[in-house]
Amino acid sequence: MRVGIGILGGGTVGGALAHRLLTEGEAVTSKTGLELEVRKIAVRDLAKGRPYPFPPDLLTDSPADVVNDPAVQLVVELMGGLEPAADLVMQAIEAGKPVVTANKELVAIRGDELIKKAEERGVSLLFEAAVGGAIPIIRPLSASLAGERISEVIGIVNGTTNFILTQMCESGARYEEALAEAQSLGYAEADPSADVSGSDAASKAAILASLAFGTWIASDRVHREGIDQLQPEDIAFAADLGYLPKLLAIASESEAGIGVRVHTTLIPTDHPLASVRGSQNAVYVKGPAVDELLFAGPGAGGDPTATAVLGDIIEAARELLAGAQVPPRVRFGSGRIRDFSDIDTSWYLRLEVVDEPGVLAQIATTIGANRVSIESMVQIGRGETATLLFITHPSPESDHQAAIVALRQLEVVRQVAAAMRVLTV
Numbered sequence: 001m002r003v004g005i006g007i008l009g010g011g012t013v014g015g016a017l018a019h020r021l022l023t024e025g026e027a028v029t030s031k032t033g034l035e036l037e038v039r040k041i042a043v044r045d046l047a048k049g050r051p052y053p054f055p056p057d058l059l060t061d062s063p064a065d066v067v068n069d070p071a072v073q074l075v076v077e078l079m080g081g082l083e084p085a086a087d088l089v090m091q092a093i094e095a096g097k098p099v100v101t102a103n104k105e106l107v108a109i110r111g112d113e114l115i116k117k118a119e120e121r122g123v124s125l126l127f128e129a130a131v132g133g134a135i136p137i138i139r140p141l142s143a144s145l146a147g148e149r150i151s152e153v154i155g156i157v158n159g160t161t162n163f164i165l166t167q168m169c170e171s172g173a174r175y176e177e178a179l180a181e182a183q184s185l186g187y188a189e190a191d192p193s194a195d196v197s198g199s200d201a202a203s204k205a206a207i208l209a210s211l212a213f214g215t216w217i218a219s220d221r222v223h224r225e226g227i228d229q230l231q232p233e234d235i236a237f238a239a240d241l242g243y244l245p246k247l248l249a250i251a252s253e254s255e256a257g258i259g260v261r262v263h264t265t266l267i268p269t270d271h272p273l274a275s276v277r278g279s280q281n282a283v284y285v286k287g288p289a290v291d292e293l294l295f296a297g298p299g300a301g302g303d304p305t306a307t308a309v310l311g312d313i314i315e316a317a318r319e320l321l322a323g324a325q326v327p328p329r330v331r332f333g334s335g336r337i338r339d340f341s342d343i344d345t346s347w348y349l350r351l352e353v354v355d356e357p358g359v360l361a362q363i364a365t366t367i368g369a370n371r372v373s374i375e376s377m378v379q380i381g382r383g384e385t386a387t388l389l390f391i392t393h394p395s396p397e398s399d400h401q402a403a404i405v406a407l408r409q410l411e412v413v414r415q416v417a418a419a420m421r422v423l424t425v
Ligand SMILES: NC(=O)c1ccc[n+]([C@@H]2O[C@H](COP(=O)([O-])OP(=O)(O)OC[C@H]3O[C@@H](n4cnc5c(N)ncnc54)[C@H](OP(=O)(O)O)[C@@H]3O)[C@@H](O)[C@H]2O)c1
Pocket: 008, 009, 010, 011, 012, 013, 014, 015, 042, 043, 044, 045, 046, 048, 061, 062, 063, 077, 078, 079, 080, 081, 084, 102, 103, 104, 105, 129, 130, 133, 299, 300, 301, 302, 305
């Protein structure tokens, strides 16, 4: 059972995938009965040196030739970016060709439209590798757990920031030092802004939330904050309180609606996500029947990601050979999406205050006047200035923001030196 494969992109993932298909195709055939034959690979620069030398007759610098080649029955998009990837994927679907992609930006921004088009044409559109690299999470959310009323999906979905935070926690490195190390090891790009600002994680959060809750959530509805404000002293204080920082993608659904956000979050050191170190990724899923599930593993890298892509190719090839209209894997309803300011959050606050009688009462009154209540307080040091650490109970984000503004205006507060959200479970 032969299926002709066209690959758009022969870089880190496309190169690893093509090499696997060209050199280990027999192993796939003996396991699945499928002969996955690479018919064309599109790259931008034909003259570029590549770790895997492809037969020259397979290479083209015209991606449209891959999509339009009648010998290509299934298109794999591994170019990245929005255009021309979106256009090419749309053309392939319109031509009735199943598509596999690892492109989170494409899925997060155009997924709604592409999924509808694939349903209309009765072809597969699969994107397991778009979130969490090698970790199977898209199929579990859209198939294995489709019967579960998922209440929460919490992910560490960006390996670069998880590596940086792990270095900061474990070796006491400052943010800039840990980022430089991530860059020297190839975990971070020369321009790391998409990772450290939380925007890469926000695209993935939008995809996970859309599948978990069956409501399309555009990535621009995801509130995002990065990791660059984190200071080593707060890592140390948080560790004493039993917490460590992670950049989390948090999606939850309650009667009030669906909330999706990405920000640095303190999590208890015994939380299942606390043990996810270095560049690893993980997604934690909570639901009333399954209770807690944890999916973890390598979130990036050519070979691990190629395995996820190959899994999708095998599934799409089977559906193609079955010859029937492929039914939709997911349909989106119209759930209510909550504003970030309405979502309940808890906070860790570090205040530098004047050390004199009555200060604590003023601070507690100010926090309470903004409808925020204090869960715990620790005072560190005495003298002219004292450091106060607060953990607050969950209450709306907007109330916390108002409380922080009010604290900054108090004369006895020299500085709100740090403010970070704490995971509420
Ligand atoms: N790398 C990972 O670990 C990873 C993990 C999960 C998901 N992904 C996703 O997988 C996709 C591919 O990532 P990657 O790391 O493999 O990217 P990459 O190394 O930059 O490779 C991109 C490939 O696409 C080709 N290309 C780009 N624009 C083109 C155009 N207009 N026409 C023809 N060819 C074009 C490039 O050609 P040249 O080689 O000639 O430049 C290159 O071969 C992205 O969507 C990424 O987000 C990557």
